Amino acid sequence: LRTPLLLLGLWVVLAPTQCSQGRPSWRYISSEVVIPTKELHHSKAVRAAGWLSYSLRFGGQRHVLHMRRKRLFWPGQLVMMTQDDQGALQVDYPFVPLDCYYLGYLEDVPLSMVTVDTCYGGLEGILKVDDLAYEIKPLKDSQRFEHIISQIVADTNAIGPMSSLGHKAERYPLFSDQNPSAASRVSSKIYASHIGAMKGCLMSAHSIYTLYNNVSQCAQYLVHLGSMIDAMFRSLNMRYYIGLLIIYNVREPTDMNNYKVPGGPFANDYARNIHKHYLPYPGIIVKRDGPHEVNFKPELYTLCGNRNLIFLGQLSRHYLLLSIIASNQIGTTFGLWLDTVECVCQRRATCIMYRYPVLTDSFSNCSFQHTAHVLNNNIQLCLFQERGQLVYSNSSLTTIRCGNSVVENEEQCDCGTFKQCYSNTCCESDCRFSPGSICNRETCCTNCTQAPAGTLCRPIQNICDLPEYCMGKDTNCPSDFYLQDGTPCTEDGYCYEGNCTDRSMHCKEIFGEGALSAPDVCYSINKKGHRFGHCKVTIGFAPQRCADADVMCGRLQCVNVTHLPRLQEHVGFHHSIIGESLCFGVGAHRGTESTDVGAVRSGTPCGGGKFCLKGFCNATLAAIDYNCPPSKCNYRGVCNNNRNCHCHVGWDPPLCINSGAGGSVDSGPAPRRRRSVRAGGMSLVYLRVVFGRSLALIAALLFGVAMNDQAIRPASVPGGPGPSS
Known part of the structure; x- marks a missing residue:
């Protein structure tokens, strides 16, 4: 039972977070102490791997939270920078947990959202139940896993009004002059695209750092903000990864009261010293005293350029409110404009792109439509480049650590978590070999030592492999x-870079036995310049049509297809009637990390003594030099x-x-x-006994047969009748 004294203590804990000059724009209206109970099964039936479930009671009823771990940081690297004594940026190595962030939902509450982390011994984050917002955090020094769960409310003007997008030419650069609400409506349930990935840079101004006077706590604040932004953009099928954290812990780098982008002092510093080297999209600088969003307007379609800087004014507001503002402004740089009265989002009174979004976490159906137009016009191509393609010059020790299953720096091995190391006999939990071991998971490692010569370590993959x-x-x-290269592999093909260049064999690999290479007329589809017919793509996937001389080097075309194969996820096929042929081919997609199996392979002959090379028919067969x-x-x-x-x-x-x-x-x-078998002494004894008894048995059988034959042989009778005359 909660006592008045406990409630008074909770108010003391929560009061500093809502203090502001003048009347606060947000507040907690209720707080409860709860003890989350871990559930053993996901939902009401089957247990799902990788999910965490907790049961807790708040808001007058019991809820079950289902959460799954998410990747929040840019794959491969996280760079964190602070200032040295002179105010210059340097790579820093504070502790930033990487694998304890979760996204989920509340059971039996459609379109609910759970965004929490378990990095510091409890559940900390935000729960969204329709238009209600709750914050959960561990109760400090509790011995019973107690948590405080508080409902957050905000004034209508706590966020906004968001800055309008200006005159009509600026607002509708990709659309006709008709009312956008009259255009086709897109469902707000699922936006069927491929996942776009933003690599974010979160920066704390010195004014924000002074709230904590601790680099790790300030970094934790920025990570919470980034986690909420990621949760909101998932409804648009996009991901927000944190790739760079910058904390100005000594002083402001320049004049921070000029919010002009581009051209302002900090905007110029960002473009010259940060964006140029790390290429984030977007960059967000959080300031304590401004600007208010009505005073800062990001530019449309600047997400992938060096003008993607966003100024975010904290103004004593909760990080949930700031994440909504940031999502709205990131949406503007992407190409979304503010919602009109016709726009709706499911089970939410307001949407993120409203002029007054308040406490929401959902984009509207209008935003889905705008997203489709932006992507179809190939504007924000940086969202679909391969993750990990951009490598930083400095890597942070937040990812270089013992226990991440990657051998780095001075480590001899890395067996992963303590649980994984417990069952590993070759590697210890301190990333050193166990006594007597010289290897761990290498391809030629057997029983913690070198595998014998002749052990197969990489089998043949195809007819041209060894x-x-x-x-x-x-x-x-x-x-x-x-x-x-040049070794014959079929009657119509030869090997090139480990693959057979026979088009019919390539078709069989995709569509099964019986498929054949299509006639030349089918390859005219490569002049279309779409995902089923092109010769090359630019960064972010912008298909380029083939020139007449290169049509045989674009997408592979097949005929005589009798059944459709099981393709990789998100990979589609086409079947088109061109001339008198029914042509089949496999498409290529942006944003998917699957292997492109439908492109004509380099080395494939394309006529006139030439072969295809990277989508062009410009390499000569004589250059192969088969000898x-x-x-x-x-x-x-x-x-x-x-x-x-x-x-x-x-x-x-x-x-x-x-x-x-x-x-x-x-x-x-x-x-x-040839194999030799060594036999021990006891084995020889057993072999001799068995062999001796077998010989004795055979001899006894032969003796018995001989005696039996002698017993039944007929005998002559003396004095019997003689022969007749």
């Missing part, structure tokens, strides 16, 4: 080798891409003259087929 074997001297498999006649390897092997002999089993490299195991000097020796 196997690799362990050398017996190293724990890593040799490099990947394949047949020399491996059968006599080079004495008719007992083939040549690899190093132009060395890979001998058949039974012949030794390098020239396959002498008998041996096979293989090559590059890919290791093949295993010897």
Whole structure:
């Protein structure tokens, strides 16, 4: 039971967060102490792997939270920078947890949202139940896993009015002059695109740092803000990753009261020293005393450029409110404009792109429509570049640590978490080899030591590939080798960079047995310049149509397809009637990290003594320079891409003259087929006993047969009748 004294203590804890000059624009209207109970099963039936579930009672009823871990930081690296004594930026290494952020929902509450982290011994974050917003955080020094859950309310003008987008030419650059509400309506349930990824830069002005006077706590504040932004953009099928954290902990880098972008002092500093080197999209600087959003207006369609800086005024507001403002302004830089009265979002009274969004977490159906127009016009292409493509010059020690399953710096091995290390006999939890071990998970590591020579470590992948074997001297498999370019693989194809260039074989790999290469007329689709017909794509996927000379080097076209294969997720196919042929092909997509199997492979002949190279028919067959006649390897092997002999089993490299195991000097020796068996002393005794008893049994059987034959042989009777005359 809660006592008045406990409530008074809660008010003392919560009061500092709502103090502001004048009347606060937000407040807690209720607070409860709850003890979340971990549920063993996801939902009411089947347990799902990777999910956490907690049961707790608040708002007058019991709720079950279902959450799944999410990746919040840009894949591969997180750079964090602070200032040195002179105010210059430097890479810093405070502790920033990486793998304790969760996104989920409340059971039986449609379109509810749970965004919490478990980084500091409890649940901390935001719960959205329709238009109600709750904050949950651990009760300090509690011994019973107690938490405080408080309902947040905000005035209508706590956010906004959001700055309008200006005159009509600025507002509707991609649309006709008709009323946008009269355009086709897009459902607000699911936006069917491929995931776009923003690499965000979150910056704390010195005025924000003074609220904490602690770099780690200030970083935690920025991470909470970024986690909420990520949760909101998921409804648009986009992800917000934190790639760069900057904390101005000594002084402001320049005049922070000029909010002009571009041209302002801080905007120029950001473009010159931050965006140029780290390429974030977008950059957000949080200031304590402004600007209010009515005084700052980001530019449309600037998300992928160096003018994507957003000034965010804290003004004593909760980070939930700031995340809504940030999402609205990021949406503007992406190309979304403010919602009109016709725009709606499911189970929410207001939407993120409203002029007064208040406490919401949802984009409207109008925002979905605007997103589709932006993506179809290939404007924000940076959202679809490969994650990890941009490499920082400095990497942060927040990702270089023992226990992340990646061997880094001075580590000998890395077995992962304590639970994973418990079952690993080769590697200790301190990232050192266990006594007597020299390897852990390397491809040529067996029982914590080097695998014997001849152990297969990389099998053949296709007709043009070669196997690799362990050398017996190293724990890593040799490099990947394949047949020399120009080696025949079928009657119509040859090997090139490890693949067979036979178009019909390529069609069979995709559509199954019976599929054949299409006639030339089908390849005219490559002049269209869409995802099913093109020769190349630009960064972010903008298909480029093929020139007449290159149509045979775009997307592969097949005929005689009798059934459709199981393709990778998000990969589609087309079937088109062109001329008298029913042509089939596989499309390419932006934003997917799947392998593109539908492009004509480099090395494929395209006519006139030329072959395809990266989508163009401009490479000559003479450049392949195939020089491996059968006599080079004495008719007992083939040549690899190093132009060395890979001998058949039974012949030794390098020239396959002498008998041996096979293989090559590059890919290791093949295993010897003859095997010896060592027998122990007891085994020999048992073998002798069995052999001796078997011989005795056989002798007894033969003796018995002989005696039986003698017993039944007929005998002659003396004095019997003689022969007749």
